[in-house]
Structures are given as structure tokens and as C-alpha cells.
Amino acid sequence: MAKRFFILLSVALAVLSLALAGCESLKRAEPIVPVKEYEKMIAGRFDANYVGTGNCLKACHFHDKIRQDFEASTMGAQMSGRTGMPIVDCESCHGPGSLAIEGLTEEGVKADAREGKQTECDYDTFIDIENLPAPALSLICLKCHTANATFNLHNWNAGSHAVNDVSCSDCHKVHAGPDLVVKPRDTFQMCYGCHLDVKAEFSLPNHHPVPEGKITCVDCHDTHSTTEDELLRMDSIKATCTQCHAEKEGPFVFEHAGQTEECISCHHQHGSVNSYMLVQSEPFLCLQCHTGHPHNTGVTFDAEQKAASYTRCTDCHTSIHGTDIPSPGGGGRFIQ
Ligand code: HEC
Ligand code: HEC
Ligand code: HEC
Ligand code: HEC
Ligand code: HEC
Ligand code: HEC
Ligand code: HEC
Ligand code: HEC
Ligand code: HEC
Structure with missing residues (x-):
């Protein structure tokens, strides 16, 4: 009995000393960069x-x-x-x-x-x-x-x-x-040095007045970094935009679905060739997500209106960001 115990003990000791030897070799490992150099x-x-x-x-x-x-x-x-x-x-x-x-x-x-x-x-x-x-x-x-x-x-x-x-x-x-x-008004010049694509966006015909010095890159971005994507100062796109465009914030009785949350589904944040910095011109912008008129809306259109309804949708749907006023048909069609 005692003999068996000693055999077990010595096996255990052997394993232990092997393990310790392993540690020893770890201690002796060469560093990747000598700490002094680092x-x-x-x-x-x-x-x-x-x-x-x-x-x-x-x-x-x-x-x-x-x-x-x-x-x-x-x-x-x-x-x-x-x-x-x-x-x-x-x-x-x-x-x-x-x-x-x-x-x-x-x-x-x-x-x-x-x-x-x-x-x-x-x-x-x-x-x-x-x-x-x-x-x-x-x-x-x-x-x-x-x-x-x-x-x-x-x-x-x-x-x-x-x-x-x-x-x-x-x-x-x-x-x-x-x-x-860097003075906020001068930031754009400095940022352009690396962000050539953004420079190009701000030279399009319709752009946020950053090159004109009315607003700055750092109104929207924190260049030192934030917890938000794209280094945004605010915690969402909508919050970024409604800092200055408060009238678009809502809430409205009739919201444009979730679209107003994502202003950039319709507008480019920096600049665009289209008026109002739209990502596409009308009616194509709207036709990405909607089919054109006339639908079964319970409203009749004359020939002239029919043609019109394929050009500028916002001629009639004027309150495109949302409204509290119901349309004649009783829904939220953003027509006033
Ligand atoms: C030995 C400490 C120390 C080091 C190293 C240091 N700074 Fe500073 N820095 C300060 C102090 C102190 C101030 C003045 C108080 C303040 O604005 O926080 C300051 C201010 C600044 C300011 C603001 C100046 C202003 O007009 O408000 C900037 C920008 C800055 N440092 C950048 C840097 C950069 C870039 C480096 C590295 C290349 C650097 N600092 C390294 C201590 C230091
Ligand atoms: C806050 C950090 C900081 C301090 C303080 C600082 N330097 Fe520098 N220095 C730099 C950095 C970073 C560079 C690299 C080039 C650059 O970014 O401007 C540099 C580059 C230089 C250069 C070589 C490049 C050149 O512009 O000719 C000289 C010379 C120099 N520093 C001298 C000085 C002297 C003298 C002082 C004290 C009056 C000083 N520095 C204080 C950060 C510093
Ligand atoms: C020295 C070059 C340099 C300068 C100057 C610079 N950036 Fe950047 N920036 C980069 C690089 C590199 C990246 C990461 C790669 C990319 O997304 O283009 C980046 C990323 C970004 C992003 C995030 C993009 C993303 O996908 O997360 C924003 C926003 C940004 N920069 C804004 C600015 C603003 C505003 C300024 C001026 C205050 C500025 N940058 C100045 C080099 C620079
Ligand atoms: C009115 C607010 C606003 C201003 C001003 C603004 N940005 Fe942005 N920027 C945004 C938003 C919002 C996004 C995120 C778009 C997305 O999520 O797709 C963005 C994205 C970016 C990106 C990453 C994607 C891209 O378009 O390349 C960079 C880099 C950037 N901005 C740099 C800049 C620089 C540099 C300036 C100043 C010259 C600037 N921004 C001014 C709102 C702004
Ligand atoms: C992409 C460009 C960019 C980089 C990189 C950058 N900064 Fe800045 N920094 C700015 C701009 C622009 C401002 C002024 C506008 C603002 O407050 O956003 C600023 C402001 C400052 C200020 C003064 C204002 C304050 O917040 O106290 C200090 C200090 C400073 N930076 C230090 C640093 C240090 C340290 C680093 C590196 C760890 C750094 N910055 C990296 C662009 C940059
Ligand atoms: C720091 C303030 C500020 C922020 C933040 C801001 N804007 Fe603007 N925006 C302006 C200014 C200033 C104008 C130019 C108004 C003018 O010229 O009358 C403008 C113009 C516009 C225009 C064009 C209006 C026209 O009449 O052509 C649109 C669209 C727009 N912004 C959308 C946005 C969107 C989308 C965001 C968020 C990504 C945003 N804005 C964030 C200040 C801001
Ligand atoms: C579904 C598409 C769509 C969305 C989403 C959208 N807009 Fe617009 N916005 C437009 C259209 C289209 C116009 C042009 C209106 C016109 O032609 O009368 C416009 C015009 C504007 C204008 C300039 C004219 C005015 O009414 O002041 C601003 C500023 C603006 N939008 C800001 C925003 C902001 C901020 C958001 C997000 C909260 C947003 N937009 C979301 C489609 C949209
Ligand atoms: C990114 C996709 C998208 C774009 C672009 C878009 N919309 Fe919408 N729109 C929606 C969604 C989603 C709804 C909610 C659908 C629903 O309730 O049936 C909606 C609702 C509407 C409604 C109310 C429909 C109803 O049944 O109550 C009208 C009117 C409308 N949009 C017009 C427009 C016009 C005009 C444009 C162009 C300026 C436009 N939309 C651009 C996605 C979009
Ligand atoms: C001539 C004016 C006019 C034009 C232009 C117009 N609409 Fe409308 N639209 C209306 C009216 C009126 C209604 C019904 C309002 C009601 O329900 O009271 C309507 C309803 C809608 C609806 C709700 C459809 C439904 O089935 O209930 C959508 C979506 C819509 N329009 C999208 C568009 C799009 C996209 C365009 C551009 C391609 C456009 N409209 C152009 C006047 C117009």
C-alpha cells in the first residue's frame, strides 16, 4: 500500500517538475522587442x-x-x-x-x-x-x-x-x-489634405456651406473620435441634422415612415449635384421606394395632373418630412 503511494507521489512530482521546467523556459524566452528599445x-x-x-x-x-x-x-x-x-x-x-x-x-x-x-x-x-x-x-x-x-x-x-x-x-x-x-473655420482645408473625396463632394453645385465658412466639419464630426460611427458628435444621423434643422425633427402625427430618421436616405450629408442635396433628383428619388400615380387613391386626376405626377412629386406632397394635417383621403400623404 505504502509502496504504491510512493510510486504515485513520485510520478506526481515528476509531472510537477516538468511543468515547472516549462515555466522556467517561458521565463527565459526572448522578448519580441527589448523593453528598453520600446x-x-x-x-x-x-x-x-x-x-x-x-x-x-x-x-x-x-x-x-x-x-x-x-x-x-x-x-x-x-x-x-x-x-x-x-x-x-x-x-x-x-x-x-x-x-x-x-x-x-x-x-x-x-x-x-x-x-x-x-x-x-x-x-x-x-x-x-x-x-x-x-x-x-x-x-x-x-x-x-x-x-x-x-x-x-x-x-x-x-x-x-x-x-x-x-x-x-x-x-x-x-x-x-x-x-x-486648428480653428474650426480652417478645419476643412486641413481635412481636405487627406479626404480628397470629401473635398470633391463639397465642390458640387449644392453643398453644405462649409467652404463658405458658415458651418464647419467639426459641427458634425469630432475628429478626436466618439463612440458613434463616422466620428459623429451626435448619437444618430437625425440628431446630427436636427441640431440645425430643428423644424424637421417632429414628432409629426404623420411621419414619413422611418425615413425621417435617416435624413441621408434622401439627402447627401456633404453635397450633391441635385437641388437640396438630394441623393437623386425627383421623381427618381421617390420612385426608388414608391410606384408612381395614379394609384387607387380615391382621387381622380385629370390628364395634366397625371403627367405632372411623374415629374416633381413634392409639387403636391409638399410636407415631405411629415405633417400633422391629414390629407383629403384621411391619411398622411404629406400634401400639406
Ligand atoms: C509635457 C506635457 C505635454 C506634452 C508631452 C504635450 N502637451 Fe500639449 N499641452 C500641454 C499643456 C500643459 C497644455 C496647456 C493646457 C491645455 O490646453 O490642456 C497643452 C496644450 C495643447 C494644445 C492646446 C493649445 C491651445 O491653444 O489651447 C494642443 C493642440 C496640444 N497641446 C497638442 C499637443 C501635441 C500634438 C502633442 C504631441 C506632439 C502635445 N501636445 C504634447 C502639455 C503637453
Ligand atoms: C509637444 C511636443 C513638442 C515640443 C514641446 C517640441 N517639439 Fe520639436 N517637434 C515635435 C514634433 C512632433 C516634430 C516633428 C515635425 C512636426 O510635426 O512638426 C518636431 C520637430 C522638431 C524639429 C525638426 C523639424 C523642424 O521643424 O525643423 C526641431 C529642430 C525641433 N522640433 C525643435 C524643437 C525645439 C527647439 C523645441 C523647444 C522650443 C521643441 N522642438 C519642442 C514635437 C515637439
Ligand atoms: C493626416 C490625414 C488625415 C487628416 C488631416 C484628417 N483625416 Fe480623417 N481620416 C483619415 C484616415 C486615414 C481615415 C480612415 C480611413 C478612411 O475612412 O478614409 C480617416 C477617417 C475619418 C472619418 C471616419 C470615416 C469612417 O469611415 O469612420 C471621418 C468622419 C473623418 N476622417 C473626418 C475628418 C475630419 C473632419 C478631418 C479634419 C478635422 C480629418 N478627418 C482630417 C486621415 C485624415
Ligand atoms: C452637416 C453635417 C456634416 C458636415 C458639416 C460634415 N460632415 Fe462628414 N459626414 C456627415 C455624416 C452624417 C456622415 C455619415 C454618412 C453615413 O453614415 O453614410 C459623414 C461622413 C463623413 C466621412 C466618411 C464617409 C465619406 O463620405 O467619405 C468623412 C471622411 C467625412 N464625413 C469627412 C468630413 C469632412 C472632412 C468635413 C468638412 C470638410 C465634413 N465631413 C463635414 C456629416 C457632416
Ligand atoms: C484629424 C485631426 C486631429 C487629430 C488627429 C487630433 N486632433 Fe486635436 N483637434 C483637432 C481639431 C480640429 C481641434 C479643434 C476643434 C475641436 O474642438 O474639435 C482639436 C483640438 C485639440 C485640443 C484643444 C481643445 C481641447 O479639446 O482641449 C487639444 C489639446 C488637442 N486637440 C490635442 C490632441 C492630441 C493630444 C491628439 C492626439 C492624441 C490630437 N489632438 C489629435 C484635430 C485633430
Ligand atoms: C451646423 C448646422 C447644420 C447641420 C448640423 C446640418 N445643416 Fe443642413 N444646412 C445648414 C446651413 C447653414 C445650410 C444652408 C442654408 C442656406 O444656404 O440658406 C444648410 C442647408 C441644407 C439643405 C439645403 C437647403 C437648401 O435650401 O438648399 C439641406 C437639404 C440640408 N441642409 C440637410 C441637412 C442634413 C440632411 C443634415 C444632417 C446630415 C444637415 N443638414 C445638418 C446647417 C446645418
Ligand atoms: C423621403 C425623402 C426625404 C427625407 C427622408 C428627408 N428629406 Fe429633406 N427634403 C426632401 C425633399 C424632396 C426636399 C425638397 C423639398 C421641395 O422640393 O420642396 C427636402 C428639403 C429639405 C430641406 C430644405 C428645404 C426645407 O424644407 O427647409 C432641408 C433643410 C431638409 N430637407 C432637411 C432634412 C432633414 C434634417 C431630414 C432628416 C430629419 C430630411 N430632410 C429627411 C426629401 C427628404
Ligand atoms: C427610402 C425609401 C423612400 C423614399 C426615397 C421615399 N419614400 Fe415615401 N415612404 C416610404 C415608406 C417606407 C413609407 C411608408 C409606407 C406605408 O406606410 O405604406 C412612405 C410613405 C409615403 C407616403 C404616404 C403613403 C401612405 O400610404 O400613407 C407618401 C405620400 C410618400 N411616401 C411620398 C414620397 C415622396 C413624394 C417621395 C420623394 C420625395 C418619397 N416618398 C420618398 C419610403 C420612401
Ligand atoms: C398632382 C399632385 C400629385 C403629384 C404630382 C403626386 N402625387 Fe402622390 N398623391 C396625390 C394625392 C392627392 C394623393 C392622395 C391623397 C389622399 O389620400 O388624400 C396621393 C397619394 C400618394 C401616395 C399614397 C398612395 C396610396 O395608395 O394611398 C403615394 C405613395 C404617393 N402619392 C406618391 C407619389 C409619388 C412617388 C409621386 C411622384 C412620382 C407623386 N405621388 C406625385 C397627389 C400627387
Whole structure:
């Protein structure tokens, strides 16, 4: 009995030690990317220290314009350190700079100046911003712009911009000037840069007055992403449209079935060749879903009306979005 127990025990121990050996080999597995390399992508060289913008740029005039613009921006204004905000300076994004200026001496800088030369620092020791993959480049910004600090970035990671490798600095050009935020009225120009198909839609004869500056892309879209499809700010198409076209909201006694929910079953959201930005001209628009007249409506039409009823349906069905007034036949035919 006892012998059998010991055999069982030793088998169990053997299995256990094999399993543990498995774990051991897991522990020894080589990482896909050495963790240091990964961290370095967004944090910079670990053997370097922060030296402060003053020291970085003391003898450097290459970057005068960049510095002036940056100090004039809202973000740069935080550099004073008196604001209680996280310190933002050149090194916050470019990585610690001590190695870059390591070899530089007062005498060397003066000697260069005498020869009319600008002393250069060692750029290679900074984060390789130009070659970072988009998600890593955005992480540099997200170090400070957490969802708590910049509220509308809550859904950033799930949005189609982040998912499709668009980074923060594709839209916010940190060094293009002191103004880091794209002014709503200027957004369309910036968006056109990537969305050529949308640009084409807004140049059709009938379009929402975005190029005219009356409304903006960001009235309807949240470019930082939302939980809605197509980056819409509102939670449905109808809600998007009735922000401004409130009179179409209803509810009406006679609704145009579920159609008014989906304004875009009849209208293009950006622009179209047809009047009122209709996706098709009348009567074809209506004939997609209805058969033409005359039907058995209990109403008689003369010859002229018969012809008319195949041209512009809304000549008679004037309240096409819905109405509270019944038609003569007692139904909701949207004729007034
Ligand atoms: C908020 C992050 C951020 C800060 C702070 C920042 N930069 Fe940059 N910098 C970038 C990014 C991103 C790029 C890549 C090019 C671009 O998107 O403009 C860049 C590019 C550069 C370049 C090379 C490209 C060019 O425009 O010539 C230089 C030089 C530069 N930065 C210097 C500085 C200096 C000097 C400071 C401090 C006054 C500074 N940066 C602060 C993010 C930053
Ligand atoms: C070290 C922290 C830090 C980093 C890194 C950082 N920011 Fe900022 N940023 C701030 C602070 C602080 C402000 C000012 C307060 C605010 O608007 O939230 C600011 C403001 C901004 C603003 C608004 C400016 C305005 O006029 O209202 C934009 C846009 C912006 N940052 C973009 C970026 C981008 C793009 C990056 C990455 C390339 C970045 N930031 C990286 C801290 C940072
Ligand atoms: C597709 C273009 C686009 C991208 C990508 C983008 N932004 Fe913006 N951002 C805008 C526009 C447009 C505005 C101003 C209009 C608005 O509020 O929607 C803005 C506003 C801001 C503001 C100032 C207003 C506020 O909400 O506080 C900050 C800060 C900001 N963005 C940071 C970022 C950061 C950080 C990232 C990357 C994680 C980023 N943005 C990515 C277009 C973009
Ligand atoms: C740097 C290029 C770039 C810029 C600038 C840019 N976008 Fe985009 N955008 C993309 C890419 C890439 C996608 C994903 C692929 C696609 O749907 O075209 C996308 C997707 C979208 C979508 C969602 C489409 C979907 O199917 O979910 C909307 C809406 C949108 N962008 C609006 C805007 C607006 C508004 C602006 C200006 C504030 C803007 N974008 C600026 C590149 C850009
Ligand atoms: C009046 C509101 C409104 C305005 C203004 C607007 N959009 Fe849209 N956009 C929409 C709606 C609604 C959809 C979704 C259509 C759908 O679900 O089929 C959409 C879809 C999109 C899409 C994805 C599908 C497509 O058409 O390619 C992109 C990209 C886009 N918009 C970019 C932009 C840009 C860029 C601007 C500014 C130049 C802009 N939008 C202005 C309402 C608007
Ligand atoms: C931010 C406000 C705003 C939003 C949101 C908006 N519109 Fe408009 N819409 C306008 C303005 C402004 C005009 C131009 C009116 C004018 O020129 O008299 C317009 C014009 C129109 C027209 C053409 C009217 C005409 O007389 O030619 C139609 C149709 C229309 N919008 C439908 C929609 C639909 C569908 C949506 C939702 C996808 C929508 N709108 C969302 C502001 C808006
Ligand atoms: C069944 C098709 C259909 C649907 C759905 C529809 N519309 Fe229309 N809409 C039209 C037609 C057709 C016209 C042109 C009316 C005319 O010729 O008198 C029009 C005209 C308009 C106009 C300009 C003239 C006016 O009456 O102010 C606006 C704005 C408008 N629609 C907004 C909307 C909005 C917002 C929605 C969604 C809530 C919507 N439409 C849904 C067919 C539709
Ligand atoms: C995308 C499909 C669609 C389009 C486009 C459309 N409708 Fe409709 N329409 C419907 C549906 C669905 C109903 C509800 C059907 C029902 O109750 O029998 C309806 C109901 C109606 C009714 C009331 C019918 C009844 O029996 O009460 C009239 C009148 C009407 N539509 C006219 C039009 C006109 C005119 C147009 C063009 C401007 C149009 N519709 C475009 C889908 C559409
Ligand atoms: C000359 C005026 C006129 C024109 C044009 C017209 N209709 Fe009508 N339509 C009416 C009248 C009147 C009724 C019946 C109203 C009632 O029930 O009291 C009606 C009823 C309808 C109905 C309800 C049908 C049913 O069987 O009860 C539909 C659907 C409809 N029209 C669609 C259309 C479409 C689609 C067009 C364009 C191809 C169109 N109408 C053009 C006047 C017109």
C-alpha cells in the first residue's frame, strides 16, 4: 500500500517538475522587442538627463523661430513652471538633451562664432521623431494629454483616425506657428489634405456651406473620435441634422415612415449635384421606394395632373418630412 503511494507521489512530482521546467523556459524566452528599445522610442535615451530648454538653446540660433513660436503658444506658456502644470519644454517631446550638448564648451561655441559658424548639437541622441510609427508619436502627446486632462480624447484609441495611423501631429503642427489648435473655420482645408473625396463632394453645385465658412466639419464630426460611427458628435444621423434643422425633427402625427430618421436616405450629408442635396433628383428619388400615380387613391386626376405626377412629386406632397394635417383621403400623404 505504502509502496504504491510512493510510486504515485513520485510520478506526481515528476509531472510537477516538468511543468515547472516549462515555466522556467517561458521565463527565459526572448522578448519580441527589448523593453528598453520600446521605452526609448517615446522616452529617449536612458543614459541622458534633462537639462532644460535654457541650456539646450543657450548658444543655438537655429531654433530661434521654433522657440519664439512655442513660447507664444498655450502649451509653451506652461514652460514657466509657475502654472502648476506638468513641465512642457523641448525635452518633453524630444527626449532628454544632456548627451546632445555634452561635447559643447563655451570656448568651442565662441570659436565657432568667430568663424561665423553656428555650433551644432548631436541630434542623433534625441528621440527619432521623424521615423516613429504613428501610435508611438501620439503616445508622446498622450503622456500629458490623458483623457482626464483633455476630455474629448476619451475615445481616441478606438477612433478611425488612431486606428488608421493618423497621429496628433498630423493635425496639430507643433512648430508651424504659435497656434496649435486648428480653428474650426480652417478645419476643412486641413481635412481636405487627406479626404480628397470629401473635398470633391463639397465642390458640387449644392453643398453644405462649409467652404463658405458658415458651418464647419467639426459641427458634425469630432475628429478626436466618439463612440458613434463616422466620428459623429451626435448619437444618430437625425440628431446630427436636427441640431440645425430643428423644424424637421417632429414628432409629426404623420411621419414619413422611418425615413425621417435617416435624413441621408434622401439627402447627401456633404453635397450633391441635385437641388437640396438630394441623393437623386425627383421623381427618381421617390420612385426608388414608391410606384408612381395614379394609384387607387380615391382621387381622380385629370390628364395634366397625371403627367405632372411623374415629374416633381413634392409639387403636391409638399410636407415631405411629415405633417400633422391629414390629407383629403384621411391619411398622411404629406400634401400639406
Ligand atoms: C509637444 C511636443 C513638442 C515640443 C514641446 C517640441 N517639439 Fe520639436 N517637434 C515635435 C514634433 C512632433 C516634430 C516633428 C515635425 C512636426 O510635426 O512638426 C518636431 C520637430 C522638431 C524639429 C525638426 C523639424 C523642424 O521643424 O525643423 C526641431 C529642430 C525641433 N522640433 C525643435 C524643437 C525645439 C527647439 C523645441 C523647444 C522650443 C521643441 N522642438 C519642442 C514635437 C515637439
Ligand atoms: C509635457 C506635457 C505635454 C506634452 C508631452 C504635450 N502637451 Fe500639449 N499641452 C500641454 C499643456 C500643459 C497644455 C496647456 C493646457 C491645455 O490646453 O490642456 C497643452 C496644450 C495643447 C494644445 C492646446 C493649445 C491651445 O491653444 O489651447 C494642443 C493642440 C496640444 N497641446 C497638442 C499637443 C501635441 C500634438 C502633442 C504631441 C506632439 C502635445 N501636445 C504634447 C502639455 C503637453
Ligand atoms: C484629424 C485631426 C486631429 C487629430 C488627429 C487630433 N486632433 Fe486635436 N483637434 C483637432 C481639431 C480640429 C481641434 C479643434 C476643434 C475641436 O474642438 O474639435 C482639436 C483640438 C485639440 C485640443 C484643444 C481643445 C481641447 O479639446 O482641449 C487639444 C489639446 C488637442 N486637440 C490635442 C490632441 C492630441 C493630444 C491628439 C492626439 C492624441 C490630437 N489632438 C489629435 C484635430 C485633430
Ligand atoms: C493626416 C490625414 C488625415 C487628416 C488631416 C484628417 N483625416 Fe480623417 N481620416 C483619415 C484616415 C486615414 C481615415 C480612415 C480611413 C478612411 O475612412 O478614409 C480617416 C477617417 C475619418 C472619418 C471616419 C470615416 C469612417 O469611415 O469612420 C471621418 C468622419 C473623418 N476622417 C473626418 C475628418 C475630419 C473632419 C478631418 C479634419 C478635422 C480629418 N478627418 C482630417 C486621415 C485624415
Ligand atoms: C452637416 C453635417 C456634416 C458636415 C458639416 C460634415 N460632415 Fe462628414 N459626414 C456627415 C455624416 C452624417 C456622415 C455619415 C454618412 C453615413 O453614415 O453614410 C459623414 C461622413 C463623413 C466621412 C466618411 C464617409 C465619406 O463620405 O467619405 C468623412 C471622411 C467625412 N464625413 C469627412 C468630413 C469632412 C472632412 C468635413 C468638412 C470638410 C465634413 N465631413 C463635414 C456629416 C457632416
Ligand atoms: C451646423 C448646422 C447644420 C447641420 C448640423 C446640418 N445643416 Fe443642413 N444646412 C445648414 C446651413 C447653414 C445650410 C444652408 C442654408 C442656406 O444656404 O440658406 C444648410 C442647408 C441644407 C439643405 C439645403 C437647403 C437648401 O435650401 O438648399 C439641406 C437639404 C440640408 N441642409 C440637410 C441637412 C442634413 C440632411 C443634415 C444632417 C446630415 C444637415 N443638414 C445638418 C446647417 C446645418
Ligand atoms: C423621403 C425623402 C426625404 C427625407 C427622408 C428627408 N428629406 Fe429633406 N427634403 C426632401 C425633399 C424632396 C426636399 C425638397 C423639398 C421641395 O422640393 O420642396 C427636402 C428639403 C429639405 C430641406 C430644405 C428645404 C426645407 O424644407 O427647409 C432641408 C433643410 C431638409 N430637407 C432637411 C432634412 C432633414 C434634417 C431630414 C432628416 C430629419 C430630411 N430632410 C429627411 C426629401 C427628404
Ligand atoms: C427610402 C425609401 C423612400 C423614399 C426615397 C421615399 N419614400 Fe415615401 N415612404 C416610404 C415608406 C417606407 C413609407 C411608408 C409606407 C406605408 O406606410 O405604406 C412612405 C410613405 C409615403 C407616403 C404616404 C403613403 C401612405 O400610404 O400613407 C407618401 C405620400 C410618400 N411616401 C411620398 C414620397 C415622396 C413624394 C417621395 C420623394 C420625395 C418619397 N416618398 C420618398 C419610403 C420612401
Ligand atoms: C398632382 C399632385 C400629385 C403629384 C404630382 C403626386 N402625387 Fe402622390 N398623391 C396625390 C394625392 C392627392 C394623393 C392622395 C391623397 C389622399 O389620400 O388624400 C396621393 C397619394 C400618394 C401616395 C399614397 C398612395 C396610396 O395608395 O394611398 C403615394 C405613395 C404617393 N402619392 C406618391 C407619389 C409619388 C412617388 C409621386 C411622384 C412620382 C407623386 N405621388 C406625385 C397627389 C400627387
